Amino acid sequence: MANSTRRGFLKKGMFGLAALPLGMGVLTSKSFAASLPPLSEDAPNAKALNYKKVAADASSHPAFKEGSYCDNCMFWQPDTQGCTLFQGFSVEAKGWCQSWVQRPGS
Template sequence: MTEIRDNRRRFLLKAAVAVAALPLLGRISPVQAAPLPKLPLTKPQAKALAYVEDASKTKNAAHKAGSNCANCQFFTAATGACALFAGYRVPPKGWCSAWAKKAG
């Protein structure tokens, strides 16, 4: 009887450890999200903000030399996402009239 009790305790201990480890499995191998689609120049918001894919090609008077998406506070380099164009990615060398210098 003691052997059965010890086996049961070992089983329950291993089961508890396995259940506790389940949430960690998601952190070990995260699922990659699909990349965002490129922002079309035809989108109304892109037009309204004078968005261009290459900052060096803009003729907008508000553009300052050296300003582009890569150094804008709205741009997330890891995903290419812009907070102003939700659901789309923009190139780091792009620019729009809402450009704001990244802090730091």
């Protein structure tokens, strides 16, 4: 009897461990994205990289290319709507900064 209880406990434990990464991925990405504060254009690092919430506002910048948006940049993090250049902040999907580099395959 003790063996079947131990065996059942181990099976349930293994199932729980296997399901844990799936649950964590679903829970953390959505809630984390919602918890990131938006990047202000007035933030020092945003000013340094000429970040604009609306890409069209950057059309006069020499590095701007038509169709270059945060959401097709290699630094864009779709899970969190963040950017590796602006850690801890969300950026607008249709925003732009001078460090834009096209994401491979987009």
